[in-house]
Each structure stands twice: as structure tokens, then as C-alpha cells.
Amino acid sequence: MEDLEKRWKPVEDMLTARFGKKxxxxxILFLIGVNEINHLKKKYTKEQKQDLMHVAVCTLLSKSxxxxxxxxxxxxxxxxxxxxxxxxxxxxxxxxxxxxxxIEYFADEEEA
Numbered sequence: 724m725e726d727l728e729k730r731w732k733p734v735e736d737m738l739t740a741r742f743g744k745k746x747x748x749x750x751i752l753f754l755i756g757v758n759e760i761n762h763l764k765k766k767y768t769k770e771q772k773q774d775l776m777h778v779a780v781c782t783l784l785s786k787s788x789x790x791x792x793x794x795x796x797x798x799x800x801x802x803x804x805x806x807x808x809x810x811x812x813x814x815x816x817x818x819x820x821x822x823x824x825x826i827e828y829f830a831d832e833e834e835a
Contacts, residue, residue, distance in 0.1 A: 727819055730826050737829070748818060751825060755779035758832075760800055774800070783824035784809060786831075 738754070739745045746754070756775025757763055759782050767775065781790045781803040793804035812820055 727822060731822050734826055734829050748821065749776065752776040752779040752821075755782065755825070755828060762799065778803075780821070783821065783828055786824065786827060 735745060738751065753772060753775050756777070756779040759778050760775065778801060781801075784790050785792070785803065789807055789809050790803040790805055792801045794802050796802060810820075
């Protein structure tokens with residue numbers, strides 16, 4: 724767990740520097756979702772914010788073979804197909820699981 728926090732800190736620091744405050748998990752997922760659909764708007768509805776976080780989670784977990792893109796709708800939003808069930812975790816384990824994927828996501832983004 725210490726190793727995870729050591730690898731998480733640079734991601735958190737980068738996002739804090741970029742946005743001026745330390746983002747929580749929901750904010751990070753929202754940002755990844757916006758990045759993935761590549762369509763920034765001034766305002767999103769509550770439903771769109773939830774959809775963006777869903778896009779983020781599916782995108783993150785697609786790198787581990789849990790989901791794959793199944794196509795795009797007319798607005799360019801990706802739709803995903805579950806390839807295997809995501810393991811059941813308690814809240815702490817779920818956050819660690821997502822952090823691992825977020826660390827990998829930003830590492831991949833830097834290389835691109």
C-alpha cells in the first residue's frame with residue numbers, strides 16, 4: 724500500500740498543480756471522462772457528469788481487459804461492452820484498484 728501511495732503522489736501533485744487544488748476521485752474520473760470524449764463544455768448536467776465518470780472507469784478498466792469499446796453514439800460518446808466482471812471490492816480496495824489504473828492512464832498519456 725505504501726508503494727501505491729508513493730506512485731499516486733506524483734499524479735495527485737500534477738493534477739493539483741494543473742487545477743489549483745487537490746482533486747478527489749470523482750473529479751479525477753470526471754477529468755479522464757472529459758479527456759476521453761474530447762468535448763469540453765462549460766457546463767454538464769448531473770447525468771452527463773455521471774456518464775463521463777462511467778466512461779472514465781470503463782476506459783481505465785479496458786486496459787486490464789474488463790471492458791472494450793463497443794462503438795460510439797452519434798455524439799461521439801464511447802459505449803463499452805463488459806468482457807469479464809470487475810472483482811468485488813470493499814471501498815478501500817476499490818479506491819486502490821482505481822488508483823492503480825489512473826496511475827497507468829497518466830503514464831500512458833505522458834508517453835503519447
